[in-house]
Amino acid sequence: MDNRINVEKNRKDKIPYDYYKMLFKDFDPGVMAENTGCIFNKDREEIIVKLMGQDIVVKYPSGDMYSAEGSKIEAYPPKALILRYLMHGKGVSPSSKYITYREVDGGNVYYNNFYGRCILRLSKTFGKNVDKFKKIFEKLGAEKVDMGDAAYKFQFLNNIYVIFAIWEGDEEFPPSSQILFNSNVSFYFTAEDLAVVGDVAIGAITKLAF
Template sequence: MEKFNKVGNYNIPLDYAKNEFSKKDPILMAKLSNSYYDKSTSIFHVKCMDFTLYVEYPSGDIYKENGEKLDKIALEILVIRFLVNANPIPPTNKYITFKEIDGGHVYYPAFLRTSINRLTKEFGGNVEKFKSVMKNIGASKINMGDSAYKIRFLNDTYIIYILWSGDDEIESASNILFDSNIKHYFNAEDIAVIGDIPFIRIYEELDNL
């Protein structure tokens, strides 16, 4: 979980994103991102996986459902960028690999290491555990691989985790796809991180098993 906390120079892009956020019209951002905006409190309600995040305007400070301030800086940056760059593009139900995203080939080695290989390592030998965790984080089962689930990232953006369990002759494997509308909200560098964000919830559920 440490990698999601405030490390390195991530405060620089977060401060920049918050500054851009403060300049935008909140009503327009809410409309374009399909987010609820409470005018009386100046707070956005953004759906993330199986929970809601609350984003204050114009500060850009983000709070969890229990009232605690979000302390996962990678997710903070992505939520603010989502609101700033939002386009009213609904889910297409057409799924693309990371390599199909413009510039994806540049970040693919990191994406493979931090997201795809992590998925294989955690669940390749235990499909039933994968199914249990996915259900507990509100994912929807779909018909791909040996087992696959669609996970909401933010509002109308979705990620698909696919698992092949393998056997004595074939090693287990996994892949991560995205609804193609993700290209209208994030660039390749952002999406390289997005594939790893659900592990915030996955680790919580694994601790409860």
Template structure:
């Protein structure tokens, strides 16, 4: 039964990725790379995208995505997110301002989804293990931020910076967290996309071998 559920989910996740592959090929790869702060290898027809410290190769015009070692990158939600990011990026540099999810257009509409999928998940995953939270971000070379019991600013993708903050579990209050986005994120992602950003970032953190 579990295998069937996973197969159905993969099939469902593959549909939007396949759609954006057909859209991606209609855009100029040099302009997409310039508008996201990525690099384009004209000879190889490849855009190099950095996802939380990992170099990923996006082949043009196919939209197929590979790890730097040449193995195919298999996870569909981040692959779809990367293609949308390349297609929609407006070339706006990061600012000094960070905003909450609710401050993003559509953020109030999708907040419950974002809260459960990202904020609550972050609290439950690291609220009782703040030291691991710190170790992960130290390994990623993230910048420490004065907020909560631990907080870090990190590069999610080229030009896209996010802050994760944790307040640890104690006798009076359960663990809580906050996620902030650099204000330039409005020129790259929608509110729906940003729920995937948080989800993918937490998933990547949990897979890191610390």
């Protein structure tokens, strides 16, 4: 039963990735790299994207993705997200302003989904493991932010910065969290995309923690 569910989920996740791969070949790789702050290697026909501190090699025009060591990236949601980011990036640099999900265009409509998928997940995963939360972000070289019991600003992708904040909670209140995005994020992602951003980022730090 569980295996069948996983197969169905993989199939569902593969559909948008295949769709964006089809569109990707019609975009200029040099322009995409310039508009996202990535590097385009013309000789090798690949764009180097930095995701959570790791180099991801995006082949052009196929849209296939590999780690810096050469192993193929298998997970579909981050691959679809990266292709959307490359195709839709507008070249807007980060600002000093950070905004909540609700402040993003369409954020109010999708907030319940984002809350359950990202904010609540972050609270449940690290609300009682704040020391691990701190160690992960210090290891990643993230910038400490004066917010909550622990908060860090980190680079999710080139030009895309996110803040994760945790409150431990006490006898009266359960642990809570907040996720903020640099105000330039709307020039790269939609509100729906940002749920994937949060999901992928939490998955990455959870893998480092446990």
